[in-house]
Amino acid sequence: MVFKRKMHKQSLGIFLALIAMYIFSTIHIVCRWILMRNAFIDNGDTSMTTSLYLIRPPLWLTVLGAAVFTANTLVADSVLIWRCWTIWGRNWWVIILPLCCTLAGAGLGFKSIQEQAAYVINPNLDRTKFIDFATPYFALSLITTCLATLLIIFRILTMTDQTTRQSRGYSRVIEVVVESALLYSVAMAIFLPLLVRNSSNDAYAQAVVGQVTGIAPTLIVARVTLGFARPSETWQTPTTVFSTRSGHGTTLPASSYLTRVATGSATGSDTYEK
Numbered sequence: 001m002v003f004k005r006k007m008h009k010q011s012l013g014i015f016l017a018l019i020a021m022y023i024f025s026t027i028h029i030v031c032r033w034i035l036m037r038n039a040f041i042d043n044g045d046t047s048m049t050t051s052l053y054l055i056r057p058p059l060w061l062t063v064l065g066a067a068v069f070t071a072n073t074l075v076a077d078s079v080l081i082w083r084c085w086t087i088w089g090r091n092w093w094v095i096i097l098p099l100c101c102t103l104a105g106a107g108l109g110f111k112s113i114q115e116q117a118a119y120v121i122n123p124n125l126d127r128t129k130f131i132d133f134a135t136p137y138f139a140l141s142l143i144t145t146c147l148a149t150l151l152i153i154f155r156i157l158t159m160t161d162q163t164t165r166q167s168r169g170y171s172r173v174i175e176v177v178v179e180s181a182l183l184y185s186v187a188m189a190i191f192l193p194l195l196v197r198n199s200s201n202d203a204y205a206q207a208v209v210g211q212v213t214g215i216a217p218t219l220i221v222a223r224v225t226l227g228f229a230r231p232s233e234t235w236q237t238p239t240t241v242f243s244t245r246s247g248h249g250t251t252l253p254a255s256s257y258l259t260r261v262a263t264g265s266a267t268g269s270d271t272y273e274k
Contacts, residue, residue: 017075021214024072028210031065032203055123062120063113069206070109070137072213076184077102077144079217084148087155094151098144105140108133127198135196142188149185184216 035057043053081098088094112133119125191205 014079017079018218020075021072021079021218024068024075025211025214027068028065028072029207031061031068032207032210035061035065056120059117059120063117066113066116067110069210069213070106070113072210073109073141074102074106076213076217077105077141077148079220080145080148083217083220084151084155087152095148098148098151101140101144101147105137105144108137108140112137131195131198135192138188138192138195142185142192145185145188149182184212187212 035054038057039050039053043049077098081095081102084098085091085095112130115130115133119127119130187205187209191202191209194202194205
């Protein structure tokens, strides 16, 4: 799918990002499965032995699961920021805040892994130190997702006239962008309060977030690579719908039609529908 069009650096980057998210999500769910299996089967003699294992799981399992989760979130946020950057005409100023939140969140995420590993090694340490880093990490990731999504939706609405906005194609674009990002945002919004409250149910929410993190940006990338999203070059000017003699609407950038008029290449069959 990614290589449907001519191969270039951007396609390679998208391909590597998708592969990375798939690998990270798979490793994360395997780690969760090993943790649950060891806790409830190998150490499931009593509720006490199960609880003790969950409190002090193997160090490698804790670090690996947390590391791939953090890396997966970083890649997913980067894909969303890339899409926002593309839709805004590759304007770096627009993505400064989401980019800073992503980078700061990644730093806090890996710091929380260090604190979590230290707690597994020595349970006498204060566990809240891990939460102190993990909470702002997930909060920054949620901010990045919501902010980038709102910027994408705003750009689509402002770059599309009323006629095109009502057309079936752009309704689908908006629908995919909103649903895919909301899927990620809702999962993160549910997980964050559970983590802050130190609830035992946060493990279930984290398992879901780990998978949704890979699914949400993949939906956006799939939309782009399959050719259903608007090409990058058309984000420079608003879109206008024209009709032909056959009665079928044609979506073109407004500047494209004006150029045809100026050069005399526009014909009477091109009727401006506004």
